[in-house]
Amino acid sequence: MAGSAYFGVWLFAVSAGASALGGTLGMASGIFIVPILTMFAGIDIRLAVPASLVSVIACSCGGAAPFLRASLTNIRLAILLETATTFGALCGVLLSGLVPVAALYLIFAAILALSAWQMLARRAEPTPAPANAADWASLLRLHATYPDHPHGGEIAYRVHRVKLGLALMYGAGLISALLGIGSGVLKIPAMDTALRLPIKVSSATSNFMIGVTAAASAVAYFARGAIDPAIAGPVALGSVLGALLGARALMALSGDRLRLFFAVVLVLLAAQMLLAAAGITLPVAGA
């Protein structure tokens, strides 16, 4: 295997690039890794998904510390929602062998399109809603505060509709395990619209949960020997390095043009995934 060293270096560089670019927008690289591996490296999607999950874990764990130290992560809410995301991931792993490859590509295309839309839509801070002292969030003491840097105080926020949040998180965990992504694209709307968290708290808590969610499916893939170290190793290492570089560049680049560029890239990848889905179903239709 003379070509394997070169292939590993290529995987490392491409993952670092994808992760650095994604990091400049505070987005995980996971959504780019599977399309890169399947389309450009010709790797089977069933091998690409577990490899991508390892890099999703690495980026979540590697990026969690600054959010935690800034007291933006709501760890009580995170561990509660992780019961739903890990259970979704468990179901996703068990389903993964049953879902046809063409369907995986179709779901992936839909998630990419949703990401493109989310990239262009502006997230708005939730408006305050009436408090209910007997709801789950109050019983479990999930309400918290986060620091308000310009003014130096603490901003208190309340957590809403925990049951709806849990249901949406189950779906996010399932999709994460099936597609090898962090599912931040599904967690963020659940946190913004169901739980009505402030944007900074929502991003920090989502990033914190992504590692555990991906770990629940990655342990299963690892246990069945579906994680190829020659693919997952360089991809994880490249992603960690890229995320570090991307976080540094976050301040330096202008947001709006980059957002548009990413939305275009995501739409192109979605189109490619649709073609891949069609390409795989065509021989079946012809037979």
Place this chain on the structure above:
Amino acid sequence: MTARAGRTEALLAALLARGTWAASAVIALGLALGLALPGAAGSRVTSLGIALMILLPVLRVAVMLVLYIRAHDRRFAAISALVLAIILLAALLGARAP
């Protein structure tokens, strides 16, 4: 309560940051060995690093379980234990599935 929450967060931050470095270092060592030596030694070390990376968030949940038990927060200790149990179940069931 705020001070205690701050300490928990600092502990988890240190665990995740150092753990990511440690697992990445083992993966890097494995890849370097793979380039330098023939045979499967490199890929075994890389697999070990990957296993460490996967176990890092699981360890984070285990640490939270211990902290909640120490704080006599039974409800959140049970919630943490449930997350660990689901991950363990995923490992057991996942190993059997095709």
